[in-house]
Amino acid sequence: MAKNNPYFKQIFQDIEITDINSEGAGVGRIDELVVFVEQAVPGDIIDVLITFTRRRHLEGKIERIKKPSPYRSEPFCNHFGICGGCKWQHMDYAAQLKYKERQAFENIQRIGKTGNSYDAFPILASPGSQYYRNKLEYTFSNKRWLTHQDNVPENQQHLNA
The missing domain is CATH 2.40.50.140 (Nucleic acid-binding proteins)
Known part of the structure; x- marks a missing residue:
């Protein structure tokens, strides 16, 4: 439109x-x-x-x-919404798992056309719910992105992910 x-x-x-x-x-x-x-x-x-x-x-x-939703939480990273990673950190971790699991099962049913005829285990929670990334997306843009810095304080090394 x-x-x-x-x-x-x-x-x-x-x-x-x-x-x-x-x-x-x-x-x-x-x-x-x-x-x-x-x-x-x-x-x-x-x-x-x-x-x-x-x-x-x-x-x-x-x-x-x-x-605000009861699932809403304060993002832990100062770069939330800027760098493109951790898109769900504004949501409680338990709620993230619930919604991600449901989406995975719905995709298996819809795309795989399995109906309910498959066995699936629930998603297991990670002991570390921050500073992880298990997906790569290659994005091309003229926006400024975070880059590797040599002098990052020890307590902020996650920024060089």
Whole structure:
């Protein structure tokens, strides 16, 4: 949809985030359209500024959190939302595991067309829930990214991940 869409650059109030997608964006609804909101957590009640429109979905950013989700947690990294890693650290670790497990099982059923005819073990929690990355995405951009630094304090070596 073009930028003359009535939703574009509008703020919608009291949107309930009901799910989270595989990229870590919260999922809600405005009228009959799905809206994806970066850094929103299931259970949040938020005001959303629409930044992008398509025929079947909208994308937005949080304008204001009116009622935070019980799953919401304070990101532990100063670079959260900038470097592209750790996209889920604004959510409690137990909730992350719950949603990631559900997405994995749904993908197996949908893509693998297995129905419920497979055996799967639950996701095991890691003893270390911070500063891990088990996925690589190669991104090309003209944005400035974090780079290796020789003089990083010992307690911040995770920044050179």
